[in-house]
Amino acid sequence: MGYPYSHDLEVGTILSRHFGDESARRLNVWQEYGGYAALAKAVGMDATQITGIVKDSGLRGRGGAGFPTGLKWSFMPQEPTGPHYLCCNADESEPGAFKDREILRWVPHLLIEGCLIAARAIRAEHVYIYVRGEYFPYTRILNDAVVEAYEAGFIGPDILGSGWDCELTVHIGAGAYIAGEETGLMSSLVGGRAEPRVKPPFPAQSGVFGRPTTVNNVETLAAVPMILSEGSAWYRQWGTERSPGTKLWCCSGHLERPGTYELPLGIPLRDIIYDVCGGIRNGKKLKAVIPGGSSTALLTASELDCASTYEGMQEAGSSLGTASPIVMDEDTNIVRAIRRTAEFYAHESCGQCVQCREGTAWVAKILHRIEMGDGRLADIDTLYDLCEQLTGRTICVLADSVVFPLRSSLDKFRADYEALIGGRA
Amino acid sequence: MTRKIHPAVVSAQPFQVANLRPTDRLFEDEEGRDRLEKAISRYPDKRAALLPMLAYAQERNGWVSPESMQQVAEALDLTPAYVNSVATFYTMYNKHPTGRHMIQVCTCVACHLCGGEEVFEAFLEATGTVPGAMSEDGKYVVMEAECLGACGFATAVQVNDRYFENVTPETVGEVLARLEQDGGE
Numbered sequence: 001m002g003y004p005y006s007h008d009l010e011v012g013t014i015l016s017r018h019f020g021d022e023s024a025r026r027l028n029v030w031q032e033y034g035g036y037a038a039l040a041k042a043v044g045m046d047a048t049q050i051t052g053i054v055k056d057s058g059l060r061g062r063g064g065a066g067f068p069t070g071l072k073w074s075f076m077p078q079e080p081t082g083p084h085y086l087c088c089n090a091d092e093s094e095p096g097a098f099k100d101r102e103i104l105r106w107v108p109h110l111l112i113e114g115c116l117i118a119a120r121a122i123r124a125e126h127v128y129i130y131v132r133g134e135y136f137p138y139t140r141i142l143n144d145a146v147v148e149a150y151e152a153g154f155i156g157p158d159i160l161g162s163g164w165d166c167e168l169t170v171h172i173g174a175g176a177y178i179a180g181e182e183t184g185l186m187s188s189l190v191g192g193r194a195e196p197r198v199k200p201p202f203p204a205q206s207g208v209f210g211r212p213t214t215v216n217n218v219e220t221l222a223a224v225p226m227i228l229s230e231g232s233a234w235y236r237q238w239g240t241e242r243s244p245g246t247k248l249w250c251c252s253g254h255l256e257r258p259g260t261y262e263l264p265l266g267i268p269l270r271d272i273i274y275d276v277c278g279g280i281r282n283g284k285k286l287k288a289v290i291p292g293g294s295s296t297a298l299l300t301a302s303e304l305d306c307a308s309t310y311e312g313m314q315e316a317g318s319s320l321g322t323a324s325p326i327v328m329d330e331d332t333n334i335v336r337a338i339r340r341t342a343e344f345y346a347h348e349s350c351g352q353c354v355q356c357r358e359g360t361a362w363v364a365k366i367l368h369r370i371e372m373g374d375g376r377l378a379d380i381d382t383l384y385d386l387c388e389q390l391t392g393r394t395i396c397v398l399a400d401s402v403v404f405p406l407r408s409s410l411d412k413f414r415a416d417y418e419a420l421i422g423g424r425a
Numbered sequence: 426m427t428r429k430i431h432p433a434v435v436s437a438q439p440f441q442v443a444n445l446r447p448t449d450r451l452f453e454d455e456e457g458r459d460r461l462e463k464a465i466s467r468y469p470d471k472r473a474a475l476l477p478m479l480a481y482a483q484e485r486n487g488w489v490s491p492e493s494m495q496q497v498a499e500a501l502d503l504t505p506a507y508v509n510s511v512a513t514f515y516t517m518y519n520k521h522p523t524g525r526h527m528i529q530v531c532t533c534v535a536c537h538l539c540g541g542e543e544v545f546e547a548f549l550e551a552t553g554t555v556p557g558a559m560s561e562d563g564k565y566v567v568m569e570a571e572c573l574g575a576c577g578f579a580t581a582v583q584v585n586d587r588y589f590e591n592v593t594p595e596t597v598g599e600v601l602a603r604l605e606q607d608g609g610e
Contacts, residue, residue, distance in 0.1 A: 083469070092574050093571075093572060093574060094572070095533045095534050095535060095571075095572040095576065096534070096535055096572075096576050097574065097576070098574045098575050098576050098577055098578075100574075101574050101575065129437075131437060132574065133440075133480075133515075133517045134517070134570075134573055134574065134583060135574065136439035136441070136585075136586035136587070137586065137587060137588055139437050139439065140439065140586075142437075143431075143434035143437055146431070146433050146434055147431045147433065147434060150431060150433055155433070167433070167467075168433055169432075169433050169434075169436060169467045169468075170433065170434050170436065170437035171436045171437060171476070171477070172436060172437040172438070172440070172476070172477070172480060173476070173515075173517075174476060174479070174480065174515035174516070174517040174518055175515050175516040175517035176514065176515050176516070177571070188476065189473060190468075190470060190472060190473050191470070191472035191473045191474065191475035191476060191501075191503075191511065192472075192511060193510065193511055193514040194514065194515075209468070209469045209470055209473075250576065250577055251577060252535040252538075252539075252576035252577045252579060253535055253538045253539070253576075253579075254538060254539070258576075258577040258578070258579075259577045259578075260577065290534075294533075294534055294572075324576070326534055326535050326538070326576065328538060332538065336537075337534055337537065337538060340532070340533060340534045340537045341533075341534045343571075344533055344534070344571050344572060347571055348571065350514075
């Protein structure tokens with residue numbers, strides 16, 4: 001269940017049942033909880049069968065893009081001509097997101113098991129778990145679990161006596177948000193700057209070390225063992241047709257009960273904020289929420305009656321993203337909050353594309369100027385113009401990421417900008 | 426003394442730590458050679474051991490010096506210019522020696538909303554430092570950090586390889602006292 005709070009609307013079966021239970025990190029306890037039973041099942045199945053179950057479950061990528069996981073796996077060559085690789089993306093660093101951290105630190109064996117099953121499904125011989133550098137305490141926990149799993153024969157040669165070999169290596173990043181973009185991750189893993197590259201070739205054709213590669217998010221892989229054990233129909237009892245299953249919601253900002261909750265997809269966003277998270281702290285009113293992590297369009301208090309699904313959030317004009325709502329109360333200085341967000345993207349731009357390198361920095365500078373009372377009304381037009389320049393013109397979507405919160409704040413809180421500008425032309 | 430490290434996790438050792446084991450020659454003692462060999466063994470191309478070895482240099486020395494980069498370059502058959510271009514891309518590799526306790530206060534959007542800037546100011550005041558500069562006794566350096574990934578526990582503060590959560594200006598003293606008490610471990 002959720003951590004540090006839990007709620008009746010939660011379904012804790014798939015990911016979060018043992019959140020908060022330190023003993024679940026140990027292999028012997030984890031096995032008492034039924035751990036690695038799904039792996040034992042998987043070694044008796046072939047790649048196509050495993051992929052089929054995950055395809056049928058409708059599991060979608062939890063890293064933000066929501067691409068169907070089984071379909072992604074099916075893009076890998078069916079008849080390998082050399083090594084395949086799986087990369088687990090644990091480079092969680094989107095402002096607002098801290099869900100993968102909870103998986104790493106509470107249920108590391110669940111992630112390892114998910115990685116191995118996925119590796120079998122894509123015929124990978126080696127799994128690399130790329131963890132963000134800052135997550136030292138959680139990397140330590142993961143490392144201990146990996147060593148335990150190796151010693152017990154769950155990883156390595158001849159897994160569970162099946163004749164199947166698979167290695168797993170934990171690899172630590174060093175503070176680059178862009179290493180969470182899948183091609184950036186691959187550039188970083190092989191020993192380079194974490195610079196994204198143009199696709200095609202897609203990772204399934206040419207990924208790390210020039211070989212077919214699949215990159216999956218931590219939460220995606222952690223959902224796989226239960227799907228394999230219980231079946232796709234069981235998984236589909238939660239969520240909607242297009243957004244099946246459960247999702248970790250990591251909620252932050254001005255909430256009574258911030259934290260991570262595992263919820264069936266589809267609960268109205270309003271209920272997540274007001275019921276699950278106990279509403280706005282100190283009895284204040286809600287001003288805005290950035291619902292899916294800092295790269296999504298903000299919603300106002302009157303726009304919260306949308307279903308918390310991929311399609312529902314899109315209809316509301318925003319995005320599910322990583323399901324990481326950042327909630328702002330009525331006293332929030334929107335310009336300042338968006339300036340903080342823009343500074344993040346300016347800081348994390350890899351610098352390859354001119355629009356992104358220059359544009360994100362200018363957005364931050366202009367917002368700062370407005371915030372300090374030195375803005376002009378023309379600055380608002382310049383910001384809109386920058387939104388145009390930053391959309392769809394770059395190798396990756398980092399530049400687009402700053403546009404969603406910025407443009408929505410200009411559209412929905414223009415009065416806040418104008419009040420700070422004070423009519424100066 | 427060589428700590429036994431499983432090859433699967435040799436590329437994921439915490440590298441911002443208080444207790445340093447300085448060395449002028451990274452790969453000339455048993456530990457250094459062990460780390461290098463194990464890391465290389467995990468990848469089909471030894472260039473992939475570059476980030477792990479830069480991290481190792483920092484774990485030993487507290488920063489990644491030009492000499493360390495040179496040694497890493499030699500060990501992995503890379504040019505020093507290439508190693509430098511990679512090392513400078515990543516913010517967590519310190520390019521200069523830093524304080525024994527590197528205090529990073531998250532002031533990104535979620536922590537900002539919950540008072541991250543006030544916590545940052547309180548750390549500066551309590552340590553008598555200015556942002557990013559080491560205190561005179563070499564104990565502290567305080568800086569702002571972008572999102573640390575603990576947004577539900579604002580304000581999040583990272584000190585070396587540890588996290589402190591729900592920090593407020595009022596609890597800054599407690600955090601510093603714990604650092605003193607634990608000696609950074």
